[in-house]
Amino acid sequence: xxxxxxxxxxxxxxIAAPAERGRVSRLTRWLESEKLLATVLxxxxxxxxxxxxxxxFVMALWYSLTSIRxxxxxxxxxxxxxxxxxxxxxxxxAFKNTVFYTFWATVFKLALGMWLALLLxxxxxxxRIIRASMLLPFIIPTVLSAFAxxxxxxxxxxxxxxxxxxxxxxxxxxxxxxxxDWALWCAVLVNTWRGMPFFAITLLAGLQTISPDLHEAAxxxxxxxxxRFWHVTxxxxxxxxxxxxxxxxxxxxxxxxxxxxLTGGGPANSTHLIAxxxxxxxxxxxxxxxxxxxxxxxxxxxxxxVWFQLRFMKRMEGH
Amino acid sequence: MKRxxxxxxxxxxxxxxxxxxxxxxxxxxxxxQANTVHILRWNDFVPAADKxxxxxxxxxxxxxxxxxxxxxxxxxxxxxxxxxxxxxxGSGPDIIMLLNNLxxxxxxxxxxxxxxxxxxxxxxxxxxxxxxxxNTVGGKWVSLPWAVVPGLIAYRKSWFEEIGLKEFPxxxxxxxxxxxxxxxxKRPIGQTLGNTFGDAPTxxxxxxxxxxxxxxxxxxKVALDSKETVESVRFLVQFWKDAHDEGGLAxxxxxxxxxxxxxDISASLNGASIYVHALNNADKVKTExxxxxxxxxxxAPLPAGPKGAHAYxxxxxxxxxxxxxxxxGATELLCWAHKKENYEKxxxxxxxxxxxxxxxxxxxxxxxxxxxxLPFKTAPLGQSRLMGFGGAPxxxxxxxxxxxxxxxxxxxxxxxxxxxxxAVKWAAxxxxxxxx
Numbered sequence: 159x160x161x162x163x164x165x166x167x168x169x170x171x172x173i174a175a176p177a178e179r180g181r182v183s184r185l186t187r188w189l190e191s192e193k194l195l196a197t198v199l200x201x202x203x204x205x206x207x208x209x210x211x212x213x214x215f216v217m218a219l220w221y222s223l224t225s226i227r228x229x230x231x232x233x234x235x236x237x238x239x240x241x242x243x244x245x246x247x248x249x250x251x252a253f254k255n256t257v258f259y260t261f262w263a264t265v266f267k268l269a270l271g272m273w274l275a276l277l278l279x280x281x282x283x284x285x286r287i288i289r290a291s292m293l294l295p296f297i298i299p300t301v302l303s304a305f306a307x308x309x310x311x312x313x314x315x316x317x318x319x320x321x322x323x324x325x326x327x328x329x330x331x332x333x334x335x336x337x338x339d340w341a342l343w344c345a346v347l348v349n350t351w352r353g354m355p356f357f358a359i360t361l362l363a364g365l366q367t368i369s370p371d372l373h374e375a376a377x378x379x380x381x382x383x384x385x386r387f388w389h390v391t392x393x394x395x396x397x398x399x400x401x402x403x404x405x406x407x408x409x410x411x412x413x414x415x416x417x418x419x420l421t422g423g424g425p426a427n428s429t430h431l432i433a434x435x436x437x438x439x440x441x442x443x444x445x446x447x448x449x450x451x452x453x454x455x456x457x458x459x460x461x462x463x464v465w466f467q468l469r470f471m472k473r474m475e476g477h
Numbered sequence: 478m479k480r481x482x483x484x485x486x487x488x489x490x491x492x493x494x495x496x497x498x499x500x501x502x503x504x505x506x507x508x509x510q511a512n513t514v515h516i517l518r519w520n521d522f523v524p525a526a527d528k529x530x531x532x533x534x535x536x537x538x539x540x541x542x543x544x545x546x547x548x549x550x551x552x553x554x555x556x557x558x559x560x561x562x563x564x565x566x567g568s569g570p571d572i573i574m575l576l577n578n579l580x581x582x583x584x585x586x587x588x589x590x591x592x593x594x595x596x597x598x599x600x601x602x603x604x605x606x607x608x609x610x611x612n613t614v615g616g617k618w619v620s621l622p623w624a625v626v627p628g629l630i631a632y633r634k635s636w637f638e639e640i641g642l643k644e645f646p647x648x649x650x651x652x653x654x655x656x657x658x659x660x661x662x663k664r665p666i667g668q669t670l671g672n673t674f675g676d677a678p679t680x681x682x683x684x685x686x687x688x689x690x691x692x693x694x695x696x697x698k699v700a701l702d703s704k705e706t707v708e709s710v711r712f713l714v715q716f717w718k719d720a721h722d723e724g725g726l727a728x729x730x731x732x733x734x735x736x737x738x739x740x741d742i743s744a745s746l747n748g749a750s751i752y753v754h755a756l757n758n759a760d761k762v763k764t765e766x767x768x769x770x771x772x773x774x775x776x777a778p779l780p781a782g783p784k785g786a787h788a789y790x791x792x793x794x795x796x797x798x799x800x801x802x803x804x805x806g807a808t809e810l811l812c813w814a815h816k817k818e819n820y821e822k823x824x825x826x827x828x829x830x831x832x833x834x835x836x837x838x839x840x841x842x843x844x845x846x847x848x849x850x851l852p853f854k855t856a857p858l859g860q861s862r863l864m865g866f867g868g869a870p871x872x873x874x875x876x877x878x879x880x881x882x883x884x885x886x887x888x889x890x891x892x893x894x895x896x897x898x899x900a901v902k903w904a905a906x907x908x909x910x911x912x913x
Contacts, residue, residue, distance in 0.1 A: 230562045231761030242910065247903065312735045313724020334728035338894065422554070424672040425726035426888035427881075441558045443879040444582055446565070 221450035228444030253432040256456075259346055259431060260410040265418075266350040267406055268399070271357025276387075278358065279365045296355040298426045304419035307348045311420070328377060338428025340420050345429060348416055353409075355403055364398035365391065366404035397474050404467040408460055432456050512536075513545045514806045515745040516657030517570035519553035519793070522626075522734070522750035525757075525826040533822055535815065542813055544806050553674050554729070554867040557582075557879060560796075567800045570830050573830055575794050576674060578864055580620040581872040582879075585618035587805045588797040588816065590811070594618040597815050601835025605857045608834055610870055611792050620796035622813055622834035624827075627790040627856030628679035631751045632744035634772075635764070636664055645777035649687065649712065652780045656720020659743045666721050669728035670888040676730050677884040678864065679789045680779070685883060686862055687782030692877065692908055693868040694812070699912050700867070701886075702846045702905035710781070710890045710897035716890040726892055738770065739760050746779065748791070749830045749853055755849075756828065776852045790860050793831070829853045873911050882907045 175422055186386060222239050225232035243249045278289055296314035310317055311334035319331040335341045368391060376386045414433040417423065423438060430438070432455060440449015487730060521527045530548045538546045549570065550806040551559060564586040575583060594612070598604040608622035632645060640659060656666045669677045669887025677732070689705030717723065722742055725732075733745040739756060743752065755762045755771035762770045779788055813819060817837075824833060825837045825843050829850035832838055844854045865874025877883070886904035889895040895903065 194826065228564050246910075247906075253649060295749045312732070313727050314722070314732065314739075314741050330725055331722075333724065333726075336892075337726075338892065341727065347487070420725065422672045422729070424888070424890055425670070426885050426894055428892075437558070438880065441561050443876050444557070444561050445876070446561075 170184075173275060218450045218454060221447050222454050224447050226447045228446060230455055233446055235447070239448050240454075243452050244449060245456065248427050248430060249432075249435060249455075251427065252432050252435040253455065254432045255429060256411060256433075259342065259349070259413070260407055262346045263410050264403060264406050266346065267353045267357045270350065270402060271354045271402075272361055272399075274354065274358035275361035275365055275392075278362050289359075292358060295352050295354045296359075300352065300415040301419055303352060304348065304416050308335070308420050309366040311344050326447060335421055336425055337423055341429045343424065344416055345420055348420060349410060349413065352416070355407070360402045361395060361397060364395045368394050396404075400470055401467065404470075407463050411459060412456055412465075445457065478794065487843055501905075512543060512806070513547060514572065514803055514804075514810050515547040515549065516572040516574075516795075516807075516810070517549050517551065517559060518574040519556060519576075521528070523724050523753055523827050523830045524747060525824055525864055526831070529823045529826055532568040533817070538810060538813060539674045541672050542806070542809055544810060560586075561702065563798065564800065569800070570798065571801040571803055572795050572797055572811065574623070575620060575796050577792050577878060578870040578872075579879075580612050580794050580796055580877040581614055581676070581870065582683035582798060582875040584619040584872070586796075586799050588799050588801070589617050590621055590808065591618040593808060593812055593815075594621055597621065598835060600815075600817070601833065601837035604735055605860075607794055607857070607860050607863055608794075609791075610863060614871075620794040622792060623794045623795050624831035624834060624837065625790050625857045626675075626793065626831050627749040627853045628676070628746050628748060628788065629852055629856065630744055631747045631749070631774055633664070633764075634773050634775045636662075637742045645775070646780055649684075649716070649780045649888045650783050653712075656716065656744075660720050662793075664743040666744040667728075667733045668725050668731065668738045670717075670726050670884060670891055671728045672884070673729040673883045675748070676728075676733060676746055677881070678878055680793060681884045681887050682781070682789045682862075682866075683779050683787035684887070686787040686866065687779070687784055688712070689782075691867045692865060692874070692883070693751055693912060694705040697868045697869050697912060699905055700906045702909055705712075705784070706901050707897050710887060710900055711829055712782075712885050714890050714897060721866075726888055740765060740770075744875075749776065749828070749850060752776070752849060753828050753830050754853050755811060759784050771849070774859070778852065778856075787862055788815060788856065788859055789862070790857055790863070791818070811815060832857055846873070876910055876911050880907065880911075882911075 223234060223236060223351050225235045225238075274292065277286070278292070282288075292315050308317070310339075313319070313331060313334065314334050316331070316334055319328075319334070322328045323331050333340050334344050371384055372394075376390050381389065412433055413431060414437065417429055417434045418437070419430040423434045432452060436449045436452035439452055441444050443449075501758050516530075518530070527548075527550055535546045535548065538544050553576060556576065557579060559569070560573050560579070560583055561573060564583060573583075579589065602624055605625065610626065612618055612620045612622055630645065637655065639662075640655060642655055645817050648787055652666075659665060665800065668680055670681070672719065673676055683808065685706060686707035690701065690703060692699065692701040701724065719892060722736065723826060733742065733747060734751050734754065736742045736748075737745050738752045752771055752774045755769070755774060759769040759771060764770050764773050795811060797804055797811065801807055814823075815834075820833065821841070822866075824831070824838060824841065828847070830853075833841075834855060839854055844851060863870035863879045864872070865871060868874070882904050886900045889903065890897045890900040
């Protein structure tokens with residue numbers, strides 16, 4: 159079947175006497191077509207996605223299949239880089255660290271964010287100022303706050319270490335960043351501190367959509383505070399909570415800045431996350447193919463998280 | 478605005494930006510670059526030296542060469558990443574400072590500066606042999622040596638005297654014994670074993686060599702897993718526990734400076750930045766008795782192990798990048814900066830922290846000013862080995878250094894994460910992946 163617009167334009171052209179007027183008319187119809195308008199409006203967005211998301215992703219995929227290194231385009235090596243990464247003990251540790259870091263940071267951010275949101279949902283003096291100031295950790299650039307924390311955890315000059323050591327309470331300084339396990343927990347702590355406001359503010363917005371009538375009705379039926387939270391607040395807040403958790407998991411799993419500044423992946427490579435290790439191999443050492451393969455190991459995990467999110471949102475829309 | 482007008486306007490806008498041209502050129506537009514040279518260097522541990530570049534060289538270069546000089550400084554740990562990004566994107570600084578054997582890693586992106594190197598060597602009585610190895614690939618000079626920062630142990634004279642030592646220990650075993658006594662007095666040795674560019678490898682590589690360990694053999698086959706290496710790791714584990722500030726596992730190149738200057742450690746392998754800072758801030762940095770700290774600092778070379786004493790001095794090189802639109806200007810700048818009358822302005826503010834690339838600078842009158850700095854004067858002559866020993870200091874050696882393989886080997890054992898044998902096997906495995 160012929161496109162009605164094109165067909166229409168043909169008719170118009172045959173009717174119009176001067177050929178010029180016919181061309182203008184056809185252009186007018188083209189520009190006024192809804193399909194064309196939709197396409198034109200979509201193009202910038204699509205272009206941004208293609209240039210800034212799809213192109214780097216495809217390039218990373220291509221790099222991961224080649225032996226490219228800085229200044230040398232390399233050659234196709236198939237999945238050799240992935241196989242090398244899979245057998246790399248530092249990568250294995252980085253993967254475990256990433257899962258550990260993401261899991262615990264998300265658990266703490268959710269628990270503390272929820273607690274904070276519930277507190278901020280009450281009426282008290284200076285409520286607005288406190289709500290606004292709570293966002294500070296989220297507003298300060300991560301690099302700056304990570305530097306401040308690094309100073310606080312400094313092996314020699316940590317505030318806590320300095321006090322305890324010079325007052326004679328401890329003879330060996332606490333190994334905040336000089337012991338791998340301690341350092342990873344320190345990173346979890348800093349990530350929690352930084353990410354908690356995002357949880358708190360989003361959950362607070364969710365809390366404010368819950369009608370107080372529901373709480374009143376539950377209270378009249380004899381529900382105590384815990385019951386009101388568990389049977390009224392939590393179910394109604396669940397959709398918002400899941401969306402926030404999913405976003406947080408994505409951001410935390412691919413975190414780079416915080417670890418890079420706080421520990422640089424040390425001591426003895428024990429705090430590397432996938433992103434920091436991929437950076438060290440790919441960018442700092444110039445092994446771009448290997449670095450790309452390492453970073454692409456994040457993809458299946460993040461894809462799974464996004465898939466879960468989309469599926470959940472679709473279900474919610476159904477409800 | 479009507480849709481047609483809008484489309485016309487936006488179309489004209491896109492055309493005006495020349496987007497098509499930018500995409501075709503595969504690089505961002507660079508404006509007014511013809512007379513500009515952008516140099517990327519490290520944040521010098523002697524800040525006065527960066528001031529010379531910014532406040533003295535910039536106007537003088539403008540006057541002498543008609544070049545607008547743009548000096549950018551970053552943490553030395555970030556230089557390789559900046560170089561990689563610049564090379565891959567084909568745009569960035571015209572000159573990049575590269576440490577140690579990194580010129581081998583980036584040699585494909587370098588402008589040949591053999592002629593200039595020849596002139597510098599001729600004028601300066603010869604470039605040091607290690608610098609020649611680090612800056613030449615296939616007989617071609619891919620970068621120019623700018624300076625060498627010798628690593629010597631800065632130590633508190635009075636504290637060592639308090640434990641009965643008039644001289645700095647000559648062997649690792651004697652240093653271990655001294656460190657034990659000092660740590661018991663809350664004056665441990667400070668040494669980084671962190672993932673950092675300078676003080677960690679300049680300690681771990683010579684330490685390995687002094688026990689007879691080496692990364693590869695002369696044929697380039699990995700030879701790290703040896704009884705000598707295991708012995709060195711075993712020694713360090715005990716040495717670390719008995720004598721060191723164990724927080725050093727998380728230190729970068731600046732932590733030891735702060736710890737030393739605040740009186741928390743008794744000794745540390747260092748360029749002379751601790752001493753130079755104490756000297757430049759004599760009224761602020763003092764000993765516990767109130768004397769200027771610099772009067773209580775001396776320098777000594779790393780002690781000897783069963784297979785002799787070794788040293789590694791950090792080399793600072795500068796590469797003119799092939800992608801540069803102004804490689805000629807960049808080369809002219811380096812030629813100008815290496816001229817004795819210009820280089821001297823930078824050299825003297827270093828006060829010996831950095832030595833020159835040629836033997837000529839050993840004769841400079843500055844060395845007569847301060848006997849404490851004298852051990853630095855000829856330190857580069859004492860460097861007989863480079864990273865990658867017993868093979869070449871090539872790009873594989875650079876990769877191993879960039880991945881901190883040798884440092885992490887010691888750190889894993891010192892932190893108790895691995896037994897010495899396991900740490901050595903792990904490191905040999907990592908080297909095996911590089912030297913394939």
